[in-house]
Amino acid sequence: MSSSREIKRRIQSVxxxxxxxxxxxxxxxxxxxxxxxxxxxxxxxxxxxxxVIRHIAENARDVQNPLMQRRPCKKAAILLVTxxxxxxxxxxxxxxxxxxxxxxxxxPGCPVDFIPIGSKGRDFLRSREKSMPxxxxxxxxxxxxxxxRPAAELVTEGFIAGAYDAVDIVYQAFLSxxxxxxxxxxLLPLVFDFPEAAKGEKKVHxxxxxxxxxxxxxxxxxxxYINNVVFQSVLETKAGExxxxxxxMGAATENAEKMINALVxxxxxxxxxxxxxxxxxxxxxxxxxxxxxxxxxxxEEARKEAS
Numbered sequence: 001m002s003s004s005r006e007i008k009r010r011i012q013s014v015x016x017x018x019x020x021x022x023x024x025x026x027x028x029x030x031x032x033x034x035x036x037x038x039x040x041x042x043x044x045x046x047x048x049x050x051x052v053i054r055h056i057a058e059n060a061r062d063v064q065n066p067l068m069q070r071r072p073c074k075k076a077a078i079l080l081v082t083x084x085x086x087x088x089x090x091x092x093x094x095x096x097x098x099x100x101x102x103x104x105x106x107x108p109g110c111p112v113d114f115i116p117i118g119s120k121g122r123d124f125l126r127s128r129e130k131s132m133p134x135x136x137x138x139x140x141x142x143x144x145x146x147x148x149r150p151a152a153e154l155v156t157e158g159f160i161a162g163a164y165d166a167v168d169i170v171y172q173a174f175l176s177x178x179x180x181x182x183x184x185x186x187l188l189p190l191v192f193d194f195p196e197a198a199k200g201e202k203k204v205h206x207x208x209x210x211x212x213x214x215x216x217x218x219x220x221x222x223x224x225y226i227n228n229v230v231f232q233s234v235l236e237t238k239a240g241e242x243x244x245x246x247x248x249m250g251a252a253t254e255n256a257e258k259m260i261n262a263l264v265x266x267x268x269x270x271x272x273x274x275x276x277x278x279x280x281x282x283x284x285x286x287x288x289x290x291x292x293x294x295x296x297x298x299x300e301e302a303r304k305e306a307s
Contacts, residue, residue, distance in 0.1 A: 004274060007267040011260060018256035024087065025249035032177070032242035034142050039174055039235040046232050053221050056214060057192050063215045066160050067222050068190045073110040077155055078103060079169040079187065080114055081234055082121035083241040084137060091172070091244035092120040095237075098182045099170040107166070117151055117234060141238060145231045152227035159188045171233035172240035180240040187229060190222060 057068070080099045082092045099121075103112045114130045116122040119137040126132070136151045158164045167188035172180050210217050 082118035
């Protein structure tokens with residue numbers, strides 16, 4: 001930079017940015033702790049609910065539920081779960097790219113409706129003029145199950161009415177604070193594959209007593225299961241978002257520190273050069289003054305000798 005003043009102004013600007021990134025890092029760490037605890041606490045319920053529905057469906061295979069009906073795809077829907085804010089590295093971009101590739105590869109000849117959960121996905125889909133029958137962006141940082149129920153009910157009712165023949169959800173799987181990955185989970189139709197027991201393997205049979213019947217139980221449990229899958233996906237995506245933002249803000253804070261050190265070094269060099277220049281000017285002025293004084297003394301001596 002051309003002057004020490006400009007360098008000093010730049011240092012103050014970078015320090016202000018560093019304070020913001022450091023604060024965002026601390027906030028992301030606090031929110032991650034809460035969201036991670038909520039996501040881990042919800043997993044046992046999801047696992048047990050899946051086991052119950054699976055065993056009921058396996059032991060009552062003659063029961064038909066409209067949400068388990070397979071049919072040719074005439075129209076599909078993709079629930080795209082993203083964050084509401086940026087500054088999280090490639091987190092939102094990876095989820096959006098996965099959703100776009102899913103629409104092309106899994107449903108190449110089938111129209112697709114995108115249903116965003118999160119404003120970043122909504123903004124991208126809107127800019128590309130994709131079909132969006134609904135959007136859900138008012139999701140809190142630590143969501144409750146009631147916040148995801150409208151999205152689950154939308155696709156459930158759409159599947160039953162025949163508006164959709166396949167529904168998938170794209171989300172960020174939270175495996176650990178150091179490991180997350182974008183994933184696709186088929187949501188509807190609800191499919192359970194029942195492999196035959198191997199020879200000699202004892203098959204567990206659950207002797208359920210249904211009230212009023214197995215079909216009625218499945219009709220009540222499957223919508224709960226769909227909402228729980230959506231809720232769990234949003235929870236894990238939120239946890240992954242805070243991890244991504246924590247890492248991004250940590251890297252930004254470190255880069256700001258490196259930039260500040262480089263600018264301080266440049267400022268010191270500029271200041272040293274300015275001081276050296278001033279000293280040189282002072283020394284040059286002093287030498288010029290001494291020269292003038294010597295010349296004046298010589299002239300004075302010459303006048304005295306002449307007189």
